[in-house]
Amino acid sequence: MSDKEPILNSAEFDLDFQDFSNSIPDDAATIPTSQFSNFQPSLVTEEGETKLTLESDVLLEEENSPTTTTSAFWSFQFYQQFFNVDDQMVLERLMFACMPTLNSSYLDKLKPVPDLYGPLWVCITLIFSTAISGNMADFFSSLGKDTDWEYDFKKVSIAGTVVFSYVTVVPALLSGFLWWRKSNTSAKLADILSLYGYSMSLFVPVSLLLCINYEWLRWVLIVALVLTSGGVLSLTVWKILEEEPKQLSLILTGLLFSLHLALILLFKVYFFAASENSTDNSTSPT
Numbered sequence: 088m089s090d091k092e093p094i095l096n097s098a099e100f101d102l103d104f105q106d107f108s109n110s111i112p113d114d115a116a117t118i119p120t121s122q123f124s125n126f127q128p129s130l131v132t133e134e135g136e137t138k139l140t141l142e143s144d145v146l147l148e149e150e151n152s153p154t155t156t157t158s159a160f161w162s163f164q165f166y167q168q169f170f171n172v173d174d175q176m177v178l179e180r181l182m183f184a185c186m187p188t189l190n191s192s193y194l195d196k197l198k199p200v201p202d203l204y205g206p207l208w209v210c211i212t213l214i215f216s217t218a219i220s221g222n223m224a225d226f227f228s229s230l231g232k233d234t235d236w237e238y239d240f241k242k243v244s245i246a247g248t249v250v251f252s253y254v255t256v257v258p259a260l261l262s263g264f265l266w267w268r269k270s271n272t273s274a275k276l277a278d279i280l281s282l283y284g285y286s287m288s289l290f291v292p293v294s295l296l297l298c299i300n301y302e303w304l305r306w307v308l309i310v311a312l313v314l315t316s317g318g319v320l321s322l323t324v325w326k327i328l329e330e331e332p333k334q335l336s337l338i339l340t341g342l343l344f345s346l347h348l349a350l351i352l353l354f355k356v357y358f359f360a361a362s363e364n365s366t367d368n369s370t371s372p373t
Contacts, residue, residue: 168200170202170203170204171200171202172202172204172205176202177202177204177205179196180196180197180202180205180281180285181205181209181285181288184285184286184288184319185288185289185315185316185319186315186319187314187315187318187319187322188322189322192322192326192327193285193319193322193323194273194274194282194323194326194327197278197281197282201277201278201282202281203277203280203281203284205281205284205285205288206254206280206281206283206284207284209284209285209287209288209291210254210284210287213250213287213291213294214243214246214247214250215243216291216294216295217242217246217250217290217354217358218242218243218246218358220294220295220297220298220358220359221239221242221246221294221298221357221359222238222239222242223298224297224298224300224358224359225239227300242358245357246358249350249353250287253283253346254280254283254287255280257283257343257346258280258282258283259276261279261324261327261339261343262276262279264339265327270328270330271330272327272328272329272330274327279327282320282323283320286316286319286320286347288316289312289315289316290312290316290351290354293308293311293312294354294358296308297354297358297359298359305359309352309355312351313347313348313351316347316351317344317347317348317351320343320344320347321340321343321344321347324339324340324343324344325340328340
């Protein structure tokens with residue numbers, strides 16, 4: 088061994104190990120311990136099982152569950168629930184509003200909560216599409232004549248008055264009748280408003296096609312509109328009135344269908360009246 092290397096003294100490195108006994112001291116009972124089994128009584132079931140529910144999970148479940156609110160009628164939260172929809176839901180309701188089915192009611196498509204967002208934009212779109220298409224039809228019919236064509240802005244206001252009066256007054260009267268009869272139907276005013284609003288969705292493409300100056304084509308479109316839009320509305324109203332006497336349900340359903348038919352004919356006669364060119368020369372537009 089080299090002289091430079093230090094010589095370790097083994098006495099300095101003697102380790103003194105202490106043997107701890109596994110026995111519990113007598114005063115161990117006085118030592119405070121943490122009680123992890125003391126849960127709140129509301130979180131412990133009768134079988135002794137503990138329900139650990141995170142507050143965030145509860146909030147997510149409440150947010151994802153589309154339930155109706157119990158806010159006051161004049162509060163903002165009451166109307167907010169009728170606009171809490173996504174694009175997929177609105178598209179599905181628009182699609183089913185064009186397909187009458189005998190075995191199901193359109194109210195089933197409005198569950199769990201009807202919306203007013205889709206019907207509102209359907210009515211606004213219909214107002215402008217009808218006014219624009221009606222003026223285009225007048226322009227096409229004026230071609231080849233000596234008269235000067237001018238845009239009729241009154242058609243916008245007339246279309247707006249007719250559309251919004253129809254989709255609000257008629258549902259309000261029907262809802263008031265059900266309330267007066269103390270009907271047990273699940274259809275409320277919001278359901279009927281949504282029904283009438285979506286029933287106007289097929290009016291939009293038809294109104295654009297009615298500007299074509301073929302009178303026979305216009306009447307084909309009118310008949311198709313009556314069968315589809317009127318069919319969805321009539322079948323749903325019949326389901327709403329199923330608990331009423333059959334004769335009364337038949338009369339009311341026929342009356343509401345007649346109002347829908349009158350609205351369609353009003354659009355045809357006022358906005359897309361037959362011109363001399365479309366009547367005399369039905370083979371080619373002018």
